[in-house]
Amino acid sequence: MVGNDIVDIAQAKKDSNWQRPRFLDKLFTEKEKEFILKSEDKFIALWQLWSMKEAAYKLYTQLNPSRFYAPKQFECFVNASIWKVNYKDFTCYVSTKITTDYIISEARLVQHKITSEVLVFKNEDLKIQGQILRDKLSKTIGKRRHIQTKTIEFQKSEFGVPTAHFNSKKINVSLTHHGRFGAFAY
Amino acid sequence: MTNDELIAKLKGIIAPYIQEEAAFTNLNEDTDFVKDLKINSANLVDIILDIEDEFDIRLENDDMEKMLDVKSAMAIVNAKLED
Numbered sequence: 001m002v003g004n005d006i007v008d009i010a011q012a013k014k015d016s017n018w019q020r021p022r023f024l025d026k027l028f029t030e031k032e033k034e035f036i037l038k039s040e041d042k043f044i045a046l047w048q049l050w051s052m053k054e055a056a057y058k059l060y061t062q063l064n065p066s067r068f069y070a071p072k073q074f075e076c077f078v079n080a081s082i083w084k085v086n087y088k089d090f091t092c093y094v095s096t097k098i099t100t101d102y103i104i105s106e107a108r109l110v111q112h113k114i115t116s117e118v119l120v121f122k123n124e125d126l127k128i129q130g131q132i133l134r135d136k137l138s139k140t141i142g143k144r145r146h147i148q149t150k151t152i153e154f155q156k157s158e159f160g161v162p163t164a165h166f167n168s169k170k171i172n173v174s175l176t177h178h179g180r181f182g183a184f185a186y
Numbered sequence: 187m188t189n190d191e192l193i194a195k196l197k198g199i200i201a202p203y204i205q206e207e208a209a210f211t212n213l214n215e216d217t218d219f220v221k222d223l224k225i226n227s228a229n230l231v232d233i234i235l236d237i238e239d240e241f242d243i244r245l246e247n248d249d250m251e252k253m254l255d256v257k258s259a260m261a262i263v264n265a266k267l268e269d
Binding site: 026067069 | 229
């Protein structure tokens with residue numbers, strides 16, 4: 001089981017003003033704020049932590065079907081370069097990859113390397129992006145499991161948690177898109 | 187403030203962040219910020235800050251947790267204004 005989240009760096013620059021009053025206070029704990037503010041690139045550090053929280057939330061809601069907005073309570077911790085995110089008694093490992101264009105995080109219950117496949121969209125339409133992402137994920141699952149792509153169906157629960165269905169099997173998947181980028185993992 | 191006035195104010199606050207015009211045009215109490223309006227979760231905090239500024243209130247963590255649809259936003263603002 002995995003939760004993932006991608007941040008398009010250019011899009012985040014355009015959409016959010018992190019320096020507006022109370023912005024950091026609403027999303028980050030004191031320790032996280034300290035990490036952000038002492039980082040050489042505060043902007044990247046902020047979105048790195050944000051994507052970790054989002055990835056962890058997406059994993060948490062697969063295990064605990066629910067829907068809420070509590071980014072500050074998903075607390076990021078680092079120890080010897082290994083990141084973990086805690087929420088109440090839930091804890092997970094998070095791996096992050098930062099490029100010049102995007103930041104991607106992946107949360108799992110065990111230590112892991114990033115497996116998310118990243119796509120670059122040419123079309124800005126969200127519906128088309130979602131379709132492209134699901135099509136690519138179908139192809140990947142089909143190839144690995146030796147099943148026909150068209151037999152794979154995607155569903156979203158009332159809490160927005162996505163699953164892939166095939167041969168009366170159900171697997172948890174994680175899809176993310178932001179700006180020009182999308183990614184999936186399972 | 188009537189419910190219609192409150193919805194109109196919220197609509198103005200939400201407008202810059204929506205990614206789905208049709209759902210925004212038909213905005214009502216049941217409209218979901220993420221599912222219907224496709225608002226990016228990183229922008230939900232901007233909506234929360236804008237609501238705080240507009241109504242001169244402060245939202246706590248418990249309030250933020252529920253800020254996923256118009257109905258919850260209305261309930262939270264109304265409760266704060268009554269305090």
